[in-house]
Structure formats: C-alpha cells, structure tokens
Amino acid sequence: xxxCTRFPVLTHILVCLSVVxxxxxxxxxxxxxxxxxxxxxxxxxxxxVGEGWVQTQAGVHGGARLVVDPQTISLRDVFRxxxxxxxxxxxxxxxxxxxxxxxKEWITRVLGDAEEALxxxxxxxxxxxxxxxxxxxxxxxxxxxx
Amino acid sequence: xxxCTRFPVLTHILVCLSVVxxxxxxxxxxxxxxxxxxxxxxxxxxxxVGEGWVQTQAGVHGGARLVVDPQTISLRDVFRxxxxxxxxxxxxxxxxxxxxxxxKEWITRVLGDAEEALxxxxxxxxxxxxxxxxxxxxxxxxxxxx
DNA sequence: GCTAACCGTAACTGTGTATGTTACGGTTAG
DNA sequence: CTAACCGTAACATACACAGTTACGGTTAGC
Numbered sequence: 001x002x003x004c005t006r007f008p009v010l011t012h013i014l015v016c017l018s019v020v021x022x023x024x025x026x027x028x029x030x031x032x033x034x035x036x037x038x039x040x041x042x043x044x045x046x047x048x049v050g051e052g053w054v055q056t057q058a059g060v061h062g063g064a065r066l067v068v069d070p071q072t073i074s075l076r077d078v079f080r081x082x083x084x085x086x087x088x089x090x091x092x093x094x095x096x097x098x099x100x101x102x103x104k105e106w107i108t109r110v111l112g113d114a115e116e117a118l119x120x121x122x123x124x125x126x127x128x129x130x131x132x133x134x135x136x137x138x139x140x141x142x143x144x145x146x
Numbered sequence: 147x148x149x150c151t152r153f154p155v156l157t158h159i160l161v162c163l164s165v166v167x168x169x170x171x172x173x174x175x176x177x178x179x180x181x182x183x184x185x186x187x188x189x190x191x192x193x194x195v196g197e198g199w200v201q202t203q204a205g206v207h208g209g210a211r212l213v214v215d216p217q218t219i220s221l222r223d224v225f226r227x228x229x230x231x232x233x234x235x236x237x238x239x240x241x242x243x244x245x246x247x248x249x250k251e252w253i254t255r256v257l258g259d260a261e262e263a264l265x266x267x268x269x270x271x272x273x274x275x276x277x278x279x280x281x282x283x284x285x286x287x288x289x290x291x292x
Numbered sequence: 293g294c295t296a297a298c299c300g301t302a303a304c305t306g307t308g309t310a311t312g313t314t315a316c317g318g319t320t321a322g
Numbered sequence: 323c324t325a326a327c328c329g330t331a332a333c334a335t336a337c338a339c340a341g342t343t344a345c346g347g348t349t350a351g352c
Contacts, residue, residue: 005237005340012237012249019245026298033243037341042299059349062298075256091151091158097179098287099165102279103158110221110271117263125256133248141244152310172327183312188328205320208327298349305342312335320327 007082009034010044011075011130017054018070018131019138024063047081070128076119078127088115153228155180156190157221157276163200164216164277165284170209193227216274222265224273234261 012034017025027038027045034041045064048054055067088111090104158180163171173184173191180187191210194200201213234257236250 007234008237008249008253011253012246015245015249024298028298033246034237035243037343038299039301039342039344040340042301043340046300056299057349058297058299058347060297061350062348064299088153091154091180097181098284099161099280100158100179102283103154103161103276106271106276106279107154107157110268114264114267117267118260121260121263122256125252130249130252133252134245137248138244170327174327183314184328185313185315185330186311188330189311192329202328203320204318204326204328206324206326207321208319210328293352295352296350298347300347301345303342303344305340307338307340309338310336312333314333315331317330318328320325322324 006044007079009036009040010048010078010082011127013041013044013048013064014053014066014070014073014078014127015130015134017064017066018127019135021066024057024061024065026063030064051077051081070131071126073127074123075125075127076123079119079122152190153225155182155186156194156224156228157273159187159190159194159210160199160212160216160219160224160273161276161280163210163212164273165281167212170203170207170211172209176210197223197227216277217272219273220269221271221273222269225265225268 013030016030016033027041030041031038045054045056048064049056053066053068053073054064056062056064090107159176162176162179173187176187177184191200191202194210195202199212199214199219200210202208202210236253
C-alpha cells in the first residue's frame, strides 16, 4: 500500500483539536506537534475544512477549530479522506490475453471485499476514543511541568 | 494504499502457470499476457521461485513452471509477497508532543487489526479458484479460433 | 491606520519507490 | 555452434508526496 503518512497526520491533527474544544490552534503549533512544516499542516487542514469537520479563522489569534463532535468522526472517514483514490491499483492487462478477464474480475471483487473488511475495523474507532487517552497524557504532562 | 501493481501482476502470472500445469512458459510469453517487459516478469518470477512455488529452467524450451498445488496458494500469500514491508507507514511524531504517544499507540493497534481483517478476506481465495474461470475462458477462446 | 499574527495557495525542489528498458553473462537443446 | 532461454545489474523514467518558500489576503490590538 502506501508509504503514505497522511492518514496518521490527519488523525493526529484531529485528536489535537479534539482535546482543546472550541479553542483555536495555529498551524504553527500543530506543525510542532506533528513535527512538520506549517504549510503542510495548512494543506491538511484544507481537506478537513472541506469535510466540514474544521473551521479556520484568519488573523491574530486565528487558527483551526473542530466544529463537529469527535465521536462522529471515525478512522474510516479519516482513512478515506487520506487515501482518496482507490487503495489498490489494478494493472491493465493485454486485451488479447484470454485469461485477463477472469483474473481482473476476481482481483477486483476480492480486493473490494478486503477493503470493505479493512474499513469495517477502522469504523469502530473514533477521534473521541483516541482523544480520551490523549487528554489523559496531556494532563499528566502538564502536572509534571509544575 | 499503493500505486503498486505487483499484487495483480503476481496473481496473473500464477494463474497463467496454473492453467497449463507441468508446462514451461517463457518470460516472453508471460510478458505478452501481462503486457509488460520480459525482464519485469523475470524479476517477479525470482520472488515466486524464492517462495518455492515456481521452478525455472534455462535454455531452449525453458521457462517457468508451477511446482505446488495452486490450491495451496492463497491471495493472502501473494499479497504478502507483493507488499513485503508494512502496508501502512507511520509518521514519527515529535517526542516532546505529549499526545503523540497515545495517537501512535491507537493508530498502530487499529491498523494492525485492519490489516488482519483484510488478509483474512484474501486468505479465502486461492490461485486454483481463479484458475477454474481462467481455464474456461481459455477453452472458449481456443474454440473461437478454429 | 499600522503592524503583527494568522490562513490559503501556488510554485518549486528533493526524495523514495516502482516500472520500463537495455545489456550481458551463463545454460541448455538440437 | 547456435538460438532460445534465465538471472541480474545498471541504468532511465515516471509519479506521488513531503518539505520549503513566497506572497497575497484577513483579523485583532494598539
């Protein structure tokens, strides 16, 4: 599959936003948390805004904010956003090959089923689930800082 | 996942070999069927030989031959061969980020479960299953050629 | 209004991975 | 001896994505 890190990063951003509800987090802060560039974060945020999960605010004290219940965002939703095109690419076999048809048919069907099974597992976890643990970590971290 | 076509191509090769048991198919013929270069096929064959599924024969009238029952090769096996490294890559978040730990933990666990579910579906189909349909296609194709 | 802190987006680079291609040495049958 | 094979290395090519820079637009506070 992929050497694609978008899924974990998108999840990380959403969890960050979910542990400080109603608060605006700047792309610079999120970039530090995810350990990347603010522009990369803003690119990701554009996707989340497009889904209607996040609102952004320009100007001083601006940033991004979660505008839906994190319980309503499953990892399946995030996964689909991250891997917009098909998970598996099919090769285009020679038309003249007599067995190409059945091979392609089987592969398509089986991969479809497999992807469905994969997404069914992802659907069982929501951003809120992860947020609970993350909030606990955050609290412990802040206590240690005192 | 990936823009990786290795899984379908490996499957195609195995099905081709399974419909003409005990017969040697040259990489040139397989290349025509899959619509690629013979060297690419030979690279793939090297993987299959490494698994012990295929034997190759150099020289005139040489080629590749299936040496195991196609019923014993599931698409899960082929999939693992095609996607040798982990299906999903994780990003390495900043150590200082207090919530990175729980995010990574959840992602790792959930993706592990998801991959398991995916492979469970793939395990239900074997090369022999596809070979049955492919053989029928081949027969029909040869009848039309008369 | 001016300034500084923000976002949005475009453009470019760098990099990693996979396929396509060529080439060459080694092996086998006739 | 030759032609049909494989195995493997050494490229070139393509593509997606992260990283980076830059610039225009927006907002809050002085």
